Amino acid sequence: MTLSRRNFLRASAGTAALAAIGLPARAQSDTFIVNMFGGRWENDWRTHIMPQFAAQIGKDFDLDIGLGTAWISNFRAAGPENPPFPAVMLNEKYTAQIRNDGYFAELTTENVPNMADVIEPAILKGNTAVTGMLAPLVIAYRTDLVSEPPKGWADLWDERFRGQLGLYKITNSAATMMAMWAGEHFGSGRDDVETAVAKFKELGPFPQIGYSAQLTPLLSQGQVAVAPIDLGEVKGMQEAGIPIDYVVPEEGMLVFDHSFSVFEHSPDKQLGFDYINFVLSPEIQLWMAENWLIAPTNKTVELPEELQKWPLQPEIVSQAIRFDWDETLAIMPGLNDLWERTI
C-alpha cells in the first residue's frame, strides 16, 4: 500500500469526523456533576449511590474524578464566583485551604436537615463543611510476622518493629497527622516539627507510599509487617485471606475527614444542599459503613451486628485525635520541607 495524497486526506477527514463525534457540549446544565475519588470509590458511587440521587432530583449525573490538589487548583483558577459544580467533597486538608476565601455557603439544619443528626466533630470550622465520610486510620499488622502487636502509635518506635514498618509520604495527610502527633507526644507541641521529623528519622529506612491502597500490596506480600492504614483496606485484605489484624491505637485513632461543602455562588446551590443532605442520610451513611467501613457521622445510623466488631461507632470515632487544619496548613510547608530533606 502506498500513501497517496488522496488517501491521506481521506483518512484525515475521516478520523477528524470520527473524533468529533461525541464531543460533549460545553454547557451541561441538565447534568448534576459532583466530584469523587477514583477506583472503587468512583465505581461504587457511580453504580450504587448517584443513581438514587439522580432519581430524586430528576437529572442525569456525572462524576468529576480526581484528587484534592487538582480540584483546588481549578477552584482557584475559576474563582469563587465561578464554581465548576454545586457541591464538593474534599479532604479537610484541602477544604481548609479555601474555606476562608468566600467559596462556600454556610451549612445549617435549615438547608441541610440531616445535619441535625451528625456527631459534633463532623461539623467543621466555619460551618461551611460537614464530614460526610469519616475513614478511620488504624495500625494494621501481619499476624504471622508480628508476635506482639503494637498497642498504640508510640509502639511504632519499639525496636521490635525496626525495618518492618510501612508509612505514608508527607504529602499524604496521614503522615502530616502522624508527624503532628509525634511533635506533641515526643516534643513540645504539634508545631514541634524538628522533634517530629527527628523521631521519624529514627524509624528509617521505611517505604513511604502516597496512598493507602499502595500500602496494601506491601502488607499483603509481607514486605512490611506493620503500617497505619484505612480500616477498609484491612477488611479487604482479611477477605483475601491475608493473615492481618489491626489495633485501634490506645492514644486514639486518626481519621481521614472527607468533608462536603456547597459553593456559595453556584446557580444550583439548592441541589448542592440536597446532595449533602442525601449523603448524610442514614441510608447512605449505612451503605458506606457496610461497603467501605466508613464510620457514619449520622448518629441515627444503627450498625448491624456484623459491623459491631469494627471501630465505627459514634462514641469511638468522636474520640479520634483531631487537628485544626488551619493551624496545620501553617505548619505544613516547614514540616514537608524538613521531612523531604531529612527522611
Next chain:
Amino acid sequence: MSDATSTFSYQRPVGLTFGVLIVVLYVFLMAPLVMIIGASFTESLMIEFPPKGLSMQWYVEFFNRQDLVDGLLMSLRIGAITAIVTTAVAVMAAMAGQVISGRLSGWFQLGMTLPLLVPELLTAVGLLFFLYKIELGRTVIGLQMGHILMSFPYAYVSIAAALRQVPGSLEEASASLGATGWQTFRLVILPLIMPGLAMGAIFAFINSFDLYTISLLLKPLGGNTLPLALFDFLTYEFKPTAAAAATLSILLSIGGVALVQKLVGLQRAF
C-alpha cells in the same frame, strides 16, 4: 525485496562490543514493557512479575470498568485530533521557518520548541488560568488546546527536518514550469515530506496519549484521559487491571509505529 525486509537494509555489521551495548540498551528499554505485559496476565490479585499462572481476567475487568474504558476512548479522541491539528499547524510553521534566514531563524526554531523547554506543570497552570479567563476552563476544547500545545514541538521537529531535506531547486523548477504555490506544495513538497509528516503525527498522538500533568489540570468536567483514570485507579486499587490497560496502550503505540512502516517505511521516517 519486500518493504519489510528492506527497512533497515542499509545497516552494516557492527563490532562485538557495540553489539553487546545495543543488546544491553534494548534490554534496558524493553524490561519495563516486558514486566508490565507479563504482570497483566497474572492470576494473582496483585501486580507482580513473574506472573502467577496465566489469565485474561484483568483484560476482562478492564473492559468491564466504565471509568477506564471512557478514559481510553477520550485519550484516543483527544490524541487523534491532536495528531491531525498539530501536524497541519506544524507543516505551516516548518514552511515558514524555511523562509526565515539569519539569526531570526534560530530564534524561530527555539520558539517552536518552547513547550518542551518550559516545565509541563508551569505550562499547565498558566493554561488553566488562561482558559478560565476565556471561559474554556474544564472543557474538552481547553484540554484539546493543551494537548496540541504540548505535542506541537514533536511534530514540528520531525516535519521541519523532513522539509530541510527537500532541495530548494525543486520548488524553483516547479514554479518555472508554471505551477502555483499550492500545486508545488501539493504535488512536490508534500509527497517528499510525507515520512516526516507521518512520523510527526504519530509522535504527536503518542505524546498526547501519554500526557498526565496537563490533563490533570485541564481535564473536562466528568471526563478523564486514560493516564488519569489509571492513576486514579492505582491510587485506590493496586490491581493488575492497570497492567492490562498499560499493555493495551503499548499495543496502540506499536500499532502506530506499524502504521508508519506500512505507509511510508520506518527507514524514510527517521
